[in-house]
Amino acid sequence: MFRKIMARLTGKPPGRSGEARADLGAPAEPVTARPEVMTGAFEAGFVGEAADKRYPLRTLRIGEVNLASGRLVVADPFTVRGEDAPLDLELAPGRYPVDIAVADAGENGHRVALARVVLSPETPVRWTLAVTAEQGPATLNSGDIFGYGVDAGTAAFMDAGSVAWLAGLSFEESEVLTDGWQARGEALGPDLGIPYGFVLVEEVGPGGAAMFSSGWGDGFYASWVGHDAQDRPVQVVTDFAVITAVNIPRPR
Template sequence: MIFDSLDVTYGEMWGSYRGMTHPDPMSRALAARKHAAGMDYAVLLSARERPLALVEHWPRRMWRVYLFDDRSWRMQMIDLKPHSTGMLLAQRNTRWQFSTEQEYLSGKWDVQETTTVSADGQVEVKSEFARPRGASTEPLHARTSGPSNTPVRRFAAPVESFLCPVPEFGDWQVFAPLLAQQGHESATTVVLSDVSVDEGSGPLRATGVEQLFSPGACDTPDGPAAVELVDVGMLRITSGQLVVSDPAWIGETSRTIAVPPGEFPVTLSLLRTTRWTGVAAARVTFLDIAPSEWDMALRPDEDLGLLGEGQFYGVGVDTGTVSFMDATRTVTEDQLDEDLFIPLDSQFSVELPGTQPEPNLIAFRAGQGDGTYPVWIGRTDDGQIGCVVVDFQLHSADGGE
C-alpha cells in the first residue's frame, strides 16, 4: 500500500487484541497528559480504514510498534529502547508467518523470526519453526511451545541502521519508515489526521453512594434485589491513619486516609437476590452527618487528569478480601489463613482483635472477588471526613442499573 495520510487514534494499551480499531479509545488530550506523565497509552496509525501500525508508549521511555500487512494481520512486533545517541534502538524485531486466518487469530505461527540488536550493533537472528502437521501427536495449541529447530545467525552491522528518532507527542511520522517492512510505502509528504474522540464525562463519579446504604428493594441487572445493612463491629484507629487494603497485600494499591483517632462503626451493605448474596459496599463512619460531597481516595502520585471516562484509582484485591485497619496494624501469614480466610468462607466479615489500646482489623468479602474497587471519602460541608466507603460495584452507585 502507498499512503500519503495516516488517521491517528489513541487508546489504552492494546496488548494481544487483534481487532481493527482501538477496543478502548481515548481523547488526544488524555493521551497527551499520559505522555507527559510517562504513563502508557497506544497510538493506532491507519490508512483507508485499515490498521498499518500500532504504537505503544511504555513507561521508562520504551516503545513497542506492531506492524500490519495488507490483510490487516499483525505480522511484526518491534521493541525500541533509548540508545546512548539520544535515539531509539530497535532492540528486538519479531516477525511471524501464519498458514491460515484461523491460525493467525489464535496466534499459532508457523515461523517466528526474532532479530536482536545490541547497543554496539551486534545482531542475532533466530528462526523458530513449528513442528509440521502429523509429526507429533501434540495438539495444535502446543506447537508454539516446542520448536523443532532454532537456526541462529550472528553478525555485526552499523547500529545506525537500527535507530530512529524519539518522537515528541503527535510526531508519529518518525515511525512511517518502519511501515515499509510490511510493504507500506509512504509518499514524500505524509499528513496526520487525528480522529476525534470525545473527552467524555471524565473519571468515575461517586453519585448515589448513599443509595448503597439505603435498605430495601432495588433493581439490578440480575433482576429484583434487596439491600440489607449489617453492623460488623467497631474499628479502632490509634495512629490517625486508616488503611483500606487487601490484608494479604498491604502496599502499592492500598488506600491510606488521614482520619481522627478513636473507635468507629463499620457497616456492610449486603445485596440479596433470589440466587445469591454479596457484599455490595463497606463503610466506616466517623461523623453522624450526611456527606455533602465525595472524593476519590488517591495516593500522592495519582492524578485524576490521567483517567479516562468512567475510570478510577482504587484498592487492589487479590484474595477476594478487603479490610479496614489502622496504619500500624500488622497481619501475620498464620493469621491470614486461620483467622481470616477460613472464617470468611462461611461469613461476610471477620474481626482480628487487638489488645486494647492496640488497633484491631475488620475484613470482609469483596463483592465481585479479585479486582480493583473505588474508595470514596464522604466529606461534610466544612470539609471534615464523615465516612469512607468501598464500592464493590455489584449494582451501580449512580442510580442506574
C-alpha cells in the same frame, strides 16, 4: 496496592463485566459516585439496580475498626503490603463503626455490595474518589479510577500501623495469623446471614482491621469519601460493583 485501573461496569457477576474505554484526545470524563446509592444503600428498604436486575439490600454493623494511628488503609488484608499507602485523609485516632450493605442476589447468593467506615454522624453532601497522597484524580483518563486489587475475595479497612506491623511478621507467623482469620471470618459470615461469606473485626498489632467478603470475589475496587457541608470527611465507602453505584462515562 492502591493503584489506577480502567473502571469496570457495575452490577454483573464475574465473566460478564464490560469496560468503559477512554477516547484518546477527548477531555477526560471522570467516574462519579451516585450519592443516592452511596447513602441509600445503608438505609432500610433500599433496592439496588444492576442492569436489568434488582437486589434488595440490608445493612449490618459488624463492629468498630481501631484506627490507632489515624491513618486508614483500604486493601485486601491477605495480600496487603507494608508499602501500601493510607488514604489522604486527616483522621483523629480512635474507633470507627463499620457497616456492610449485603445484597440478596437470588441464585447468586448474598453479596457484600458496599462497605463503609463511619467517621462522623454528619450527612455526606459531596463525594470524591478516595486517593493516597501520591495520587491525583486530575491525572486519570476518562473512565479510569484509583482503587485496590483483591486476590483473596476479601477486602478491609485497616489501620496503617497494623499494615506496617504485618509487614514485620515472618512467613510462618503470617501464615498462622491469616489461617486464624480465615477460620474465624468464615465461621462468622453464615452467622450474620451471609452463607459462604466472610466477616471479621479484630485488633491487629497496634491497630485494627475490619474485614469482609468483596462483592462477587476478586477484582479491582474503588473507594469514595463522603464530605459534609463543612467539607469534612464523614464516611469512606468501598463499592464492590454488585449494584450500580457510580456513573461511568460512555465511550465516545
